[in-house]
Amino acid sequence: MVSDNPFRRARYPLLVVLSGPSGVGKDTAILRMKERNLGFHFVVTATTRPPRPNEVNAVDYFFISNDEFAEMIERGDLLEHALVYSDYKGIPKQQVREALASGKDVIMRIDVQGAATIKDLCPDALLIFLTTNSEEELVERLQQRKTETPEGLKLRIATARQEMKRLDEFDYCVVNHALRLDETVDKILAIIEAEHQRVRPRRVSL
Amino acid sequence: MVSDNPFRRARYPLLVVLSGPSGVGKDTAILRMKERNLGFHFVVTATTRPPRPNEVNAVDYFFISNDEFAEMIERGDLLEHALVYSDYKGIPKQQVREALASGKDVIMRIDVQGAATIKDLCPDALLIFLTTNSEEELVERLQQRKTETPEGLKLRIATARQEMKRLDEFDYCVVNHALRLDETVDKILAIIEAEHQRVRPRRVSL
Numbered sequence: 528m529v530s531d532n533p534f535r536r537a538r539y540p541l542l543v544v545l546s547g548p549s550g551v552g553k554d555t556a557i558l559r560m561k562e563r564n565l566g567f568h569f570v571v572t573a574t575t576r577p578p579r580p581n582e583v584n585a586v587d588y589f590f591i592s593n594d595e596f597a598e599m600i601e602r603g604d605l606l607e608h609a610l611v612y613s614d615y616k617g618i619p620k621q622q623v624r625e626a627l628a629s630g631k632d633v634i635m636r637i638d639v640q641g642a643a644t645i646k647d648l649c650p651d652a653l654l655i656f657l658t659t660n661s662e663e664e665l666v667e668r669l670q671q672r673k674t675e676t677p678e679g680l681k682l683r684i685a686t687a688r689q690e691m692k693r694l695d696e697f698d699y700c701v702v703n704h705a706l707r708l709d710e711t712v713d714k715i716l717a718i719i720e721a722e723h724q725r726v727r728p729r730r731v732s733l
Numbered sequence: 734m735v736s737d738n739p740f741r742r743a744r745y746p747l748l749v750v751l752s753g754p755s756g757v758g759k760d761t762a763i764l765r766m767k768e769r770n771l772g773f774h775f776v777v778t779a780t781t782r783p784p785r786p787n788e789v790n791a792v793d794y795f796f797i798s799n800d801e802f803a804e805m806i807e808r809g810d811l812l813e814h815a816l817v818y819s820d821y822k823g824i825p826k827q828q829v830r831e832a833l834a835s836g837k838d839v840i841m842r843i844d845v846q847g848a849a850t851i852k853d854l855c856p857d858a859l860l861i862f863l864t865t866n867s868e869e870e871l872v873e874r875l876q877q878r879k880t881e882t883p884e885g886l887k888l889r890i891a892t893a894r895q896e897m898k899r900l901d902e903f904d905y906c907v908v909n910h911a912l913r914l915d916e917t918v919d920k921i922l923a924i925i926e927a928e929h930q931r932v933r934p935r936r937v938s939l
Contacts, residue, residue: 536906656932699930700742714930721927724905724920726862 541632541722542623542649542731543567545715546642547657548687549612550669552703552711553636554587556657559712560634568626570635573599576614579674589619606733607637607644612679616641624733632719639690646696651729653722655715656697660704662687668705747838747928748829748855748937749773751921752848753863754893755818756875758909758917759842760793762863765918766840774832776841779805782820785880795825812939813843813850818889822847830939838925845896852902857935859928861921862903866910868893874911 545553561569573589575596584590591599596615599605608617618635626633637645645652659665669675669683694700699718703711722729751759767775779795781802790796797805802821805811814823824841832839843851851858865871875881875889900906905924909917928935 655930694932697932699927700932701930714926717923717926718930720920720923721905724861724907724924726900726903726906 536728538630538723539728539730540627540630541719541729542627542645542652542733543632543634543715543719544642544645544652544654545634545636545657546639546654546697547703548639548665548690549683550665550672550687551657551659552668552708553657555708556703556711556715557634557636559708560715563712563716565716566631568629568631568633570618570623570626570633572616572636573605573608573619574614574616576616606648607641609638609641609644611638611641612682618645620733627731627733639693643693643696649731649733651731653718653729654697654699655718656694656700657703657711658691658694658700660702662691664705742934744836744929745934745936746833746836747925747935748833748851748858748939749838749840749921749925750848750851750858750860751840751842751863752845752860752903754845754871754896755889756871756878756893757863757865758874758914759863761914762909762917762921763840763842765914766921769918769922771922772837774835774837774839776824776829776832776839778822778842779811779825780820780822782822812854813847815844815847815850817844817847818885824851826939833937833939845899849899849902855937855939857937859924859935860903860905861924862900862906863909863917864897864900864906866908868897870911 545557547553557569560567571585571589573591573596575591575593578584578590582588596617599617600608604620605617606620606623608615618637623633642654646654659668665687666684669680675683701711701714751763753759763775766773777791777795779797779802781797781799784790784796788794802823805823806814810826811823812826812829814821824843829839848860852860865874871893872890875886881889907917907920
């Protein structure tokens with residue numbers, strides 16, 4: 528027999544896109560994943576929005592000015608960018624490339640439209656749609672956040688309705704039940720683990 | 734907003750086919766999965782081969798005579814059957830249907846040729862190929878089993894070589910490293926968990 532098993536194959540890093548309507552708990556899920564310290568690279572998004580309490584620059588986001596953001600766009604430094612509820616958000620290209628090159632799975636959190644853009648750029652990206660158990664629960668979570676004006680809340684709810692219709696563009700859908708965050712994270716981790724066992728692995732190139 | 738989230742969808746039971754060359758550890762992996770008591774239905778295969786030490790009738794296999802096996806074939810009671818190393822093995826059809834109807838994920842262990850047959854019958858079956866880390870390790874495990882004559886061992890090794898070329902017909906490939914059985918089982922469970930989060934779920938009909 529030959530000395531090596533033909534199935535001992537290369538492990539390709541994944542580009543995991545965690546998306547879903549505003550308020551479903553993307554940030555909280557990412558935070559819990561970080562706490563578990565599993566060797567992923569979590570993309571630090573650039574944004575023009577001001578930090579929320581407890582948010583740290585270069586950790587949660589790169590908080591930058593409108594001018595700085597415009598410069599990044601001009602230099603082609605962003606993989607994707609969008610105006611999300613009157614604030615700009617963008618994914619630094621070089622950061623993602625370097626993390627993938629190091630062999631790490633890359634996790635990014637991004638709005639639904641942005642996820643579609645990433646999929647266009649990189650058909651082998653792994654798209655996970657996070658959702659709440661009901662629309663009522665989503666509204667409740669947005670209200671609890673207390674960062675929204677009544678008009679802002681109304682806009683987010685209307686947008687969420689539209690975004691929920693785009694589920695078909697995603698690979699997986701994970702329900703983030705209230706008070707069951709660890710279960711949500713376990714499901715996301717199971718998806719990542721399973722994808723690494725695929726006979727036909729995703730091969731990301733950016 | 735409408736009262737229900739459109740994404741709270743039905744959970745479809747999976748038909749999980751665990752396959753791979755003789756000696757990779759299918760039975761041991763299944764045993765460990767059973768110990769974890771996760772609510773799966775494990776298919777009890779019918780076979781004409783004599784029980785190994787510690788094997789229990791109607792638990793590990795239905796140990797039946799050649800005549801009884803022939804009758805099952807004639808009555809169309811078997812989803813699939815094959816002559817595997819001079820013994821007949823077959824999957825009782827009604828058992829699988831009833832388990833799926835109850836909503837349970839069904840796990841079956843089957844040889845590589847049999848897995849291909851199940852995939853033909855049921856394109857939405859989930860096929861997992863179990864392999865060792867190297868071909869040497871496979872040979873070693875077959876030798877340790879001490880149930881093989883030298884000719885029997887030679888035949889199994891030659892067959893394994895051929896079977897390893899059929900990996901492409903499978904969905905996932907899990908390496909069953911020696912002494913890391915729980916890791917193997919974790920990977921299989923992650924695959925099952927991930928598949929339940931798919932936006933386009935497998936829908937088994939038999």
